[in-house]
Amino acid sequence: xxxxxxxxxxxxxxxxxxxxxxxxxPGRVNLIGEHTDYNDGFVFPMAIEPHVILAARAxxxxxxxxxxxxxxxxxxxxxxxxxxxxxxxxxxxYVRGAVAMLKAKGxxxxxxxxxxxxxxxxxxxxxxSAAMEVGTSRAMLALAGETMDSLPLALLCQKAEHExxxxxxxVMDQTIVAAGKAGHAMLLxxxxxxxxxxxxGDDVTVVVVNSMxxxxxxxxxxxxxxxxCETGVAYFQKVDPxxxxxxxxxxxxxxxxxxxxxxxxxxxxxxxVTENERCLAFAEKLKAGDYTAAGELMYASHASLKDDYxxxxxxxxxxVDTARTLDGVYGSRMTGGGFCGCTVSLxxxxxxxxxxxxxxxxxxxxFGKDPVRFATKATDGAGVIxx
Ligand code: GLA
Numbered sequence: 001x002x003x004x005x006x007x008x009x010x011x012x013x014x015x016x017x018x019x020x021x022x023x024x025x026p027g028r029v030n031l032i033g034e035h036t037d038y039n040d041g042f043v044f045p046m047a048i049e050p051h052v053i054l055a056a057r058a059x060x061x062x063x064x065x066x067x068x069x070x071x072x073x074x075x076x077x078x079x080x081x082x083x084x085x086x087x088x089x090x091x092x093x094y095v096r097g098a099v100a101m102l103k104a105k106g107x108x109x110x111x112x113x114x115x116x117x118x119x120x121x122x123x124x125x126x127x128x129s130a131a132m133e134v135g136t137s138r139a140m141l142a143l144a145g146e147t148m149d150s151l152p153l154a155l156l157c158q159k160a161e162h163e164x165x166x167x168x169x170x171v172m173d174q175t176i177v178a179a180g181k182a183g184h185a186m187l188l189x190x191x192x193x194x195x196x197x198x199x200x201g202d203d204v205t206v207v208v209v210n211s212m213x214x215x216x217x218x219x220x221x222x223x224x225x226x227x228x229c230e231t232g233v234a235y236f237q238k239v240d241p242x243x244x245x246x247x248x249x250x251x252x253x254x255x256x257x258x259x260x261x262x263x264x265x266x267x268x269x270x271x272x273v274t275e276n277e278r279c280l281a282f283a284e285k286l287k288a289g290d291y292t293a294a295g296e297l298m299y300a301s302h303a304s305l306k307d308d309y310x311x312x313x314x315x316x317x318x319x320v321d322t323a324r325t326l327d328g329v330y331g332s333r334m335t336g337g338g339f340c341g342c343t344v345s346l347x348x349x350x351x352x353x354x355x356x357x358x359x360x361x362x363x364x365x366x367f368g369k370d371p372v373r374f375a376t377k378a379t380d381g382a383g384v385i386x387x
Contacts, residue, residue, distance in 0.1 A: 010055040208376060
């Protein structure tokens with residue numbers, strides 16, 4: 001939806017004369033470094049072109065009213081002067097959570113009328129929830145004439161996700177959505193919350209393919225993986241009290257502890273510690289323009305997520321295996337939390353069109369579904385894009 005069309009729709013719903021502001025909030029894809037963020041490790045995401053756009057205008061009372069073009073008959077409404085709690089419709093919890101966290105921080109807020117449109121599919125594993133949280137926060141701050149740096153804003157939105165969406169996520173998604181930079185991926189040290197921006201050359205293209213898989217246990221499985229990592233940390237802490245997170249443990253230490261950890265905890269820990277190494281190596285290879293080596297690290301990441309961390313599904317495995325057989329592909333892997341969602345592939349620009357057509361045909365022949373796919377550049381993080 002264009003901003004003009006969104007503006008028309010906004011006026012139809014809310015009336016009045018004053019123009020709304022527009023906030024664009026992107027989705028994200030993670031190139032490598034999966035399930036490492038909540039282990040104080042490293043991740044390498046970028047903000048992508050698909051996004052949510054919010055048209056927002058200040059009200060002269062204390063009400064926040066938000067509507068989504070995806071759920072036109074399910075508006076969200078609450079008061080800034082009453083305690084903000086979770087409720088129905090469920091999509092509104094991203095709005096409620098973001099506003100509640102700003103309020104708890106003592107940011108002076110004003111009421112808002114808001115209409116939200118997506119080019120980012122909700123539930124597609126591209127961080128539509130973080131895009132909603134960060135986008136809502138940016139809109140509320142702008143309407144109140146307040147500012148906040150992207151990194152503290154990301155932490156606040158992570159808290160909103162924990163408390164209002166009930167997902168004990170790490171810090172990656174909200175950070176890249178808030179602080180992405182056009183033309184760059186971000187190597188993020190999740191312990192110090194320090195981003196380093198890495199330029200992405202024009203000689204390589206990032207392609208996202210949706211597995212169209214659904215998995216109802218996904219949320220529970222995510223929390224379970226976090227617990228399994230904590231079990232590993234508890235073991236290593238007994239051996240070395242300086243260990244705070246799996247970030248502090250080396251692959252050699254994990255290998256040496258195989259028996260003591262037991263098979264499941266061993267494999268979970270091995271994924272995390274080797275994935276941290278792959279993420280850092282990937283950043284180096286990308287910098288050197290060695291896309292073949294970077295791509296191999298992506299395949300290795302996928303294998304580790306599949307076999308050791310057990311968060312992949314057959315559709316994702318099939319997409320990665322297929323990508324390996326197609327021309328011009330450097331590497332491919334599942335991206336995000338897993339169980340559903342997308343793969344990310346690094347592809348030679350000249351091969352992109354054929355790659356997307358071929359992988360869609362092969363996937364369709366196997367699963368009977370046409371997978372959503374797109375090539376994307378890295379974009380800026382969330383911000384006001386005008387009136
Ligand atoms: C989800 C979470 C992130 C991260 C990834 C896995 O996207 O929101 O914090 O843990 O899964 O890397």
